[in-house]
Amino acid sequence: xxxxxxxxxxxxxxxxxxxxxxxxxxxxxxxxxxxxxxxxxxxxxxxxxxxxxxxxxxxxxxxxxxxxxxxxxxxxxxxxxxxxxxxxxxxxxxxxxxxxxxxxxxxxxxxxxxxxxxxxxxxxxxxxxxxxxxxxxxxxxxxxxxxxxxxxxxxxxxxxxxxxxxxxxxxxxxxxxxxxxxxxxxxxxxxxxxxxxxxxxxxxxxxxxxxxxxxxxxxxxxxxxxxxxxxxxxxxxxxxxxxxxxxxxxxxxxxxxxxxxxxxxxxxxxxxxxxxxxxxxxxxxxxxxxxxxxxxxxxxxxxxxxxxxxxxxxxxxxxxxxxxxxxxxxxxxxxxxxxxxxxxxxxxxxxxxxxxxxxxxxxxxxxxxxxxxxxxxxxxxxx
Ligand SMILES: *Cc1c(COP(=O)(O)O)cnc(C)c1O
Numbered sequence: 001x002x003x004x005x006x007x008x009x010x011x012x013x014x015x016x017x018x019x020x021x022x023x024x025x026x027x028x029x030x031x032x033x034x035x036x037x038x039x040x041x042x043x044x045x046x047x048x049x050x051x052x053x054x055x056x057x058x059x060x061x062x063x064x065x066x067x068x069x070x071x072x073x074x075x076x077x078x079x080x081x082x083x084x085x086x087x088x089x090x091x092x093x094x095x096x097x098x099x100x101x102x103x104x105x106x107x108x109x110x111x112x113x114x115x116x117x118x119x120x121x122x123x124x125x126x127x128x129x130x131x132x133x134x135x136x137x138x139x140x141x142x143x144x145x146x147x148x149x150x151x152x153x154x155x156x157x158x159x160x161x162x163x164x165x166x167x168x169x170x171x172x173x174x175x176x177x178x179x180x181x182x183x184x185x186x187x188x189x190x191x192x193x194x195x196x197x198x199x200x201x202x203x204x205x206x207x208x209x210x211x212x213x214x215x216x217x218x219x220x221x222x223x224x225x226x227x228x229x230x231x232x233x234x235x236x237x238x239x240x241x242x243x244x245x246x247x248x249x250x251x252x253x254x255x256x257x258x259x260x261x262x263x264x265x266x267x268x269x270x271x272x273x274x275x276x277x278x279x280x281x282x283x284x285x286x287x288x289x290x291x292x293x294x295x296x297x298x299x300x301x302x303x304x305x306x307x308x309x310x311x312x313x314x315x316x317x318x319x320x321x322x323x324x325x326x327x328x329x330x331x332x333x334x335x336x337x338x339x340x341x342x343x344x345x346x347x348x349x350x351x352x353x354x355x356x357x358x359x360x361x362x363x364x365x366x367x368x369x370x371x372x373x374x375x376x377x378x379x380x381x382x383x
Contacts, residue, residue: 019350
């Protein structure tokens, strides 16, 4: 029996990961790799070094990339579980679901924390952050999300970093949905721990995450680690010892990721990938506005990664019908996650190009007519 070979005929994913991958990335997975084999270990080493290069860092200056099995959430939780010693307090800046997820991790790990919340459509209040850090010397770490995928808001990491460093705290950044496409200078921004994963802007398939940090920061509090499998210090020591993951690595995912990194380089790195996403985003927003849909965020804080749109107020609109009609035409969009507004989301990352966005817009236009709704949001929301 002959099996179908991978094609690019799958439905296109307008979602923030898993996302549409290239044919090359899918084909790279069609091999079995022995995780003890020296060839495979050399590939892991190369991946770790490439990730540092994308972050414009060097192992010579003490930086390391630790790869960890699991999705992005595991990486964020691993930083908290490994790198926060007892009697420390973490200040979390939250303006969406991923900031709130950090808070839940800290609760589970019994780590003291302070939460500074801002509305989902606004960045953090930096003077409140400065006051909070000045007033409470027990705060030792600040955690923030770069692109809050809940809304697509891009938080001002450099400005936050300046406040964090002025108060001598360590800075933990969830750059899950931005790393590889939105430039972020770790050293000048004062980021001590950056977390991202294989299946976002680097366009690999899901299965592992990674943490970029200084070797000394990763190892400093290893004795107090609150988890075995999420222990980044032990994971790093494992790579030191024999070049291997401590426990079964996602071998196929790593082969796919190696190819994804080669394609990232061939495209022109962070700048070129960001430029493609930016174009995708501009075409998407102009087209959706043209059809009568309204983005949730003001353009000044909107990233070019994912866009939340207000659900139309027309009672003939339901997200489920809209989603199904688009899915039937080969386009997968994403539900909303915002607590205070009815929205749906469209991401434009992944192996998607201008033509794909135009195809999606044509399908949205068609579906709007077929389902017979007016795309406008409630009048009081229209900007
Ligand atoms: C995707 C994402 C995560 C991780 O989510 P997983 O489902 O664990 O992959 C964390 N933070 C942000 C901002 C994300 O976009």
